Amino acid sequence: MSTIDDVARRAGVSRATASRALTGAGSAAPATVTRVRDAARELGYRPNAVARSLRTTRTSTIGLIVSDVRNPFFAELVHGIEQAAEECGWSLMVGNADESTERQDGYVQTLLAHQVDGLIATPQGDGSGALSEALAAGVPTVFVDRRVAGLDVPVVASDGDAGVRAMVEHLAGLGHRRIGVIAGPQEASTGRDRLRAVRAALRRHGLATDDELVRFGDFQLDTGVRCAGELVELADPPDVIFAADNLMALGAFQELRRRGVRVGEDMGLAAFDDLDWFSLVDPPITAVAQDTRALGNEAVRLLREVREGGQPADVTLPVDLRVRRSCGEGRR
Amino acid sequence: MSTIDDVARRAGVSRATASRALTGAGSAAPATVTRVRDAARELGYRPNAVARSLRTTRTSTIGLIVSDVRNPFFAELVHGIEQAAEECGWSLMVGNADESTERQDGYVQTLLAHQVDGLIATPQGDGSGALSEALAAGVPTVFVDRRVAGLDVPVVASDGDAGVRAMVEHLAGLGHRRIGVIAGPQEASTGRDRLRAVRAALRRHGLATDDELVRFGDFQLDTGVRCAGELVELADPPDVIFAADNLMALGAFQELRRRGVRVGEDMGLAAFDDLDWFSLVDPPITAVAQDTRALGNEAVRLLREVREGGQPADVTLPVDLRVRRSCGEGRR
DNA sequence: CTGAAAGCGCTTACAG
DNA sequence: CTGAAAGCGCTTACAG
Numbered sequence A, B: 001m002s003t004i005d006d007v008a009r010r011a012g013v014s015r016a017t018a019s020r021a022l023t024g025a026g027s028a029a030p031a032t033v034t035r036v037r038d039a040a041r042e043l044g045y046r047p048n049a050v051a052r053s054l055r056t057t058r059t060s061t062i063g064l065i066v067s068d069v070r071n072p073f074f075a076e077l078v079h080g081i082e083q084a085a086e087e088c089g090w091s092l093m094v095g096n097a098d099e100s101t102e103r104q105d106g107y108v109q110t111l112l113a114h115q116v117d118g119l120i121a122t123p124q125g126d127g128s129g130a131l132s133e134a135l136a137a138g139v140p141t142v143f144v145d146r147r148v149a150g151l152d153v154p155v156v157a158s159d160g161d162a163g164v165r166a167m168v169e170h171l172a173g174l175g176h177r178r179i180g181v182i183a184g185p186q187e188a189s190t191g192r193d194r195l196r197a198v199r200a201a202l203r204r205h206g207l208a209t210d211d212e213l214v215r216f217g218d219f220q221l222d223t224g225v226r227c228a229g230e231l232v233e234l235a236d237p238p239d240v241i242f243a244a245d246n247l248m249a250l251g252a253f254q255e256l257r258r259r260g261v262r263v264g265e266d267m268g269l270a271a272f273d274d275l276d277w278f279s280l281v282d283p284p285i286t287a288v289a290q291d292t293r294a295l296g297n298e299a300v301r302l303l304r305e306v307r308e309g310g311q312p313a314d315v316t317l318p319v320d321l322r323v324r325r326s327c328g329e330g331r332r
Numbered sequence C, D: 001c002t003g004a005a006a007g008c009g010c011t012t013a014c015a016g
Helices: A004-011 A015-023 A030-043 A049-056 A072-087 A101-113 A130-136 A160-173 A189-204 A221-232 A246-258 A292-307 B004-011 B015-023 B030-043 B049-056 B072-087 B101-113 B130-136 B160-173 B189-204 B221-232 B246-258 B292-307
Strands: A061-066 A091-096 A118-121 A141-144 A155-158 A179-183 A214-216 A240-243 A268-272 A286-289 A315-317 A320-322 B061-066 B091-096 B118-121 B141-144 B155-158 B179-183 B214-216 B240-243 B268-272 B286-289 B315-317 B320-322
Touching: A004 A015, A004 A030, A015 A030, A049 B049, A061 A072, A061 A101, A072 A091, A072 A292, A072 B072, A072 B091, A091 A101, A091 B072, A101 A118, A101 A130, A118 A292, A130 A141, A141 A292, A155 A160, A155 A292, A160 A189, A160 A240, A160 A268, A160 A286, A160 A320, A179 A189, A179 A221, A179 A246, A214 A221, A221 A240, A221 A246, A240 A246, A246 A268, A292 A315, B004 B015, B004 B030, B015 B030, B061 B072, B061 B101, B072 B091, B072 B292, B091 B101, B101 B118, B101 B130, B118 B292, B130 B141, B141 B292, B155 B160, B155 B292, B160 B189, B160 B240, B160 B268, B160 B286, B160 B320, B179 B189, B179 B221, B179 B246, B214 B221, B221 B240, B221 B246, B240 B246, B246 B268, B292 B315
Parallel strands: A061 A091, A061 A118, A118 A141, A141 A155, A155 A315, A179 A214, A179 A240, A240 A268, A268 A286, B061 B091, B061 B118, B118 B141, B141 B155, B155 B315, B179 B214, B179 B240, B240 B268, B268 B286
Antiparallel strands: A091 B091, A286 A320, B286 B320
16 A cells, blocks of 8 residues: 555655645645646555544544334435435445444444544434433534434424324324324334324324323334234224334234234224335335435535534425325225 | 543553553553543543554444445345444444446445455446455455456355246246246346346246346336336236346336236236235235345454455355245135 | 653645 | 645554
8 A cells, every 4th residue: 555655755746745736735836736646646546544534633424323224214314315425525334223222322432433524313212322422522413313302403304293194184084083003112202203293183183092002112023013913902903003114014014914904994004104115015005205315315414514513403304195095995 | 522641641641551551452550550441431531543543554444335225135234234243343334336336436445545444345347446456455355145257255145046946946836938037237246147047947947038038127126117017018928027136026016016917817926035025015925035134244254254364265145935926826 | 560752644834 | 836844643562
């Protein structure tokens, strides 16, 4: 590996001049610039980003902490953020919290040690851990999808309330009275918010709000299976199940199938978060769709603003109710 | 942000001693160690990984280049690699090649500039670009899922040939004679290998091998749509379509649905790569399943071996044919 | 067991 | 426009 000293020597200039010629910072004679560039090319010189970072205190790297890449919603989010970050010249260091606060905290520590220029997270927990340390340390941070009470961080999220409202209205309109809920973890703001929105909407429509109709999962597949089973076994089971994310909806679907419950006829099923294949299952699943790509773009945009000293306002993106046939409406 | 000098001062020792006490490298009196540790804790000292890396020439970071995170197969792979890497103390910098050689090359450059300790890639292209530069530069590298002709790099991959063989045998056993293929991109070894295996198996079973039955996609959803359309419109259409990955199978499924072709009755559909929800669509989709998590674990294991100077052999993992009902077999 | 010194590869005021 | 020098925050031989 050749260093900038090698390049300088070959071009017959000082290290300082070589640096200026290569980076374009500061002035350098046109002839010098070409000489240095040629030397660099001939040597296959590749600037050492680690050394540069130590000097400039910028790493051109941002940290991304995500709840679970295997969840297609987050995979799409990672993709969107990665694309947007690349356009800003940022590389991504990613950590998978797996919906665990401990793992999240571990990653935050690692990312801070690596001196990331900023942090984007779908945060876990109550903000007591490493995340608040990062903020205290002044690391530019943006949250996506979720928020944490007490942490004053710009948040990019979908308008979950509107989505839930539209969904409940839709279900009520179909004549459903008992709406079962597979709620997300109450440690996550999305888990809390979606449940609160469901309850509010149910009351508004004068629908059943029995506590036994609400089951708590963790946004992963297995708890969808369990909660669906519990709801089906109720003495007075729900007309329809609304799962607070796609993976729990998938689990619920599997469990209903396994028990011989005909989805859309014996019992409805609806989901928060849409997926490509929701329209392919039988019956196609009614869902609230988020604009995941836009979430990613906005997150990166806000992070850039924060880095430039701004205090951007939260961004709320619209959602889209995709009505299909899993809740019992007229099939043909 | 406090530095090791701050810690040293507070503990009343030299910078060198503070470093030894903190890292455990070299000797230090027990009493000194506790004094230094206390000082570090009190100051909230967090070692600067960038500075450490510059000195040690190790970054504890590995680069991962993946074809497309939105493809669930790769999302699962990222997850597996990330878990295994974390156990080795490695952080992950990820890049999404989006099935493009140019993007891959850009990421390789960035990752090398960041001095990653190693590289794991699902490689694109013919190995002419940045990937071979990385190898020439001596960066420990492992390929997963795919290989590149001419690049002597350990590869972890599934036994695709066996999977294809089992699939064709299954289809032939059901009485299908004309098997349509949505092949992957021929620039990818998986694209080539799966197609070659299909052709060999067809010949072995004395089945039709018309060129018009083979369409070429790029492993993404849209080309599955297009290829399925082309196959359906053939004067003599296939009995069944075998898509070389899950996203193209999904696209094909959508297109067959859209055209009113009843999957499993009018025409069969099979896929390479299984997905959770393949068992939920109607009819459930027959697929070759890979052990994605094991692929990730093995990749990290091999990378560690390479770093320690070893020349590990390629690893081939078994696959699993999951027979469901999308190819026309007895439904009930 | 401990400290002074060198150095990893860069960038950037500061003189000239 | 250019070069000598300092310094980013660490680790690590080398003496003592």
